[in-house]
Amino acid sequence: MTLLEDLQFRGLVNQSTDEKGLAELLESESVKLYCGFDPSGDSLHIGHLLTIIMLRRFQLAGHKPVALVGGATGLIGDPSGKKAERTLNEREVVQHFSDKIRGQLERHLDFTGENKATLVNNYDWIGQLSVIDFLRDVGKHFGVNYMLAKDSVESRIKDGISFTEFSYQILQSFDFYHLNKEAGVKLQIGGSDQWGNITAGLELIRRMNGQEEGEKPKAFGFTIPLVTKSDGTKFGKTEGNAIWLDEEKTSPYEFYQFLLNTEDSDVVKFLKYFTFLNEKEISELEVEVAERAHERAAQKRLAEELTTFVHGAEALQSAQNISAALFGKGDLKELTGKEIKEGFKEVPSYDVHEEEILLVDLLVAAGISPSKRQAREDITNGAVYVNGDRHQDLEKMVAAEDKLDGQFTIVRRGKKKFFLINWAQA
Numbered sequence: 001m002t003l004l005e006d007l008q009f010r011g012l013v014n015q016s017t018d019e020k021g022l023a024e025l026l027e028s029e030s031v032k033l034y035c036g037f038d039p040s041g042d043s044l045h046i047g048h049l050l051t052i053i054m055l056r057r058f059q060l061a062g063h064k065p066v067a068l069v070g071g072a073t074g075l076i077g078d079p080s081g082k083k084a085e086r087t088l089n090e091r092e093v094v095q096h097f098s099d100k101i102r103g104q105l106e107r108h109l110d111f112t113g114e115n116k117a118t119l120v121n122n123y124d125w126i127g128q129l130s131v132i133d134f135l136r137d138v139g140k141h142f143g144v145n146y147m148l149a150k151d152s153v154e155s156r157i158k159d160g161i162s163f164t165e166f167s168y169q170i171l172q173s174f175d176f177y178h179l180n181k182e183a184g185v186k187l188q189i190g191g192s193d194q195w196g197n198i199t200a201g202l203e204l205i206r207r208m209n210g211q212e213e214g215e216k217p218k219a220f221g222f223t224i225p226l227v228t229k230s231d232g233t234k235f236g237k238t239e240g241n242a243i244w245l246d247e248e249k250t251s252p253y254e255f256y257q258f259l260l261n262t263e264d265s266d267v268v269k270f271l272k273y274f275t276f277l278n279e280k281e282i283s284e285l286e287v288e289v290a291e292r293a294h295e296r297a298a299q300k301r302l303a304e305e306l307t308t309f310v311h312g313a314e315a316l317q318s319a320q321n322i323s324a325a326l327f328g329k330g331d332l333k334e335l336t337g338k339e340i341k342e343g344f345k346e347v348p349s350y351d352v353h354e355e356e357i358l359l360v361d362l363l364v365a366a367g368i369s370p371s372k373r374q375a376r377e378d379i380t381n382g383a384v385y386v387n388g389d390r391h392q393d394l395e396k397m398v399a400a401e402d403k404l405d406g407q408f409t410i411v412r413r414g415k416k417k418f419f420l421i422n423w424a425q426a
Helices: 003-009 019-030 046-060 091-108 133-139 144-148 152-158 166-182 190-206 251-258 264-274 277-293 297-311 313-326 336-342 361-366 372-378
Strands: 031-037 064-069 119-120 185-191 220-224 348-350 385-388 408-413 416-423
Touching: 003 019, 003 336, 019 091, 019 185, 019 220, 031 046, 031 166, 046 185, 046 220, 046 264, 064 091, 091 119, 119 166, 133 166, 133 190, 133 220, 133 336, 133 361, 144 152, 144 190, 152 190, 166 185, 166 190, 166 416, 190 220, 190 408, 220 251, 220 297, 251 297, 251 313, 251 336, 264 277, 264 297, 297 313, 297 385, 313 336, 336 408, 348 361, 361 408
Parallel strands: 031 064, 031 185, 064 119, 185 220, 348 416
Antiparallel strands: 385 408, 408 416
């Protein structure tokens, strides 16, 4: 199976310029391709992950990916997919964001070997252009009518678009031209919302090379689908928050759980999109979904594959440890302090400054039980657990032996109500 055939199987071909010519190029040589990532924040999110994985797929097939961090275009703002003008960030902020994103990309692509990846920042060449040079040498190749017809602009005309964002497609087009000329990049890939910018870049390459329309192209464009769930909503949001690739913003446990909760109607598609499993493995998991959906084998495999790709095998094991402990199949006392922080950061917490405290008093002080009478009832009825162990002794003292990693005690009331006790450090 060729690379393009594999991408077709996975449903990852959205649009392509001269698909036959691209197929011949990919079969005949090791192709340099690029994808841009604008630093609009200090982390990429799971919505960016598919394009990163696409670069990796091309690399594994013998091609050479170039990951572009938009230090210059990040100062402007891409209107694609946006209903309103972006807030412009200061140069120092964009530089900080660029450094963070560069570090994330370095973790997910291979920068060694014959097909090693390359990282570039478009500020290195756009930042050197004068306004006069930009308008004379680049801008003259863009007709206003041509630019207005692009979806990213046309959709914003009614509500208004600044000249700053209007000019974005020229800057991205110049990136493609520069990389084509200086680095031999022949293919740009991106999400479906980037089609207009990509084709504008191809047109600029044609014009600046003095080619006539209809001549054999010197470069190609390729887009992948927008990732949506079966209900039509955007993939990558949970309770209004993005799923980030930075573990400080979305912990590996949260990342793992997000994927584990994928709907049956979406999981096979996401296995095709996001994992490197082959057709046979995916087909077997598709049968599992159809015949034994309750076992959630496909969701587990999706969560395992992606958590490992983004955060590593050790983080996956930690996420699985937390999951097992939280859902009754593991020992809370085996969790590390870091795992406890990850798994219980959203539960109610209470700080204790004493060396030890009567369990009855702790339940009331932490708001676990509303009164001492109710606290006593909860204990005697067997509804209170300390670090997973049931305690029915009204004289139970919560003390040093109950401190996990010397810092925490996990109290559960009933089946699912967890509370985290933080012990003040001496």
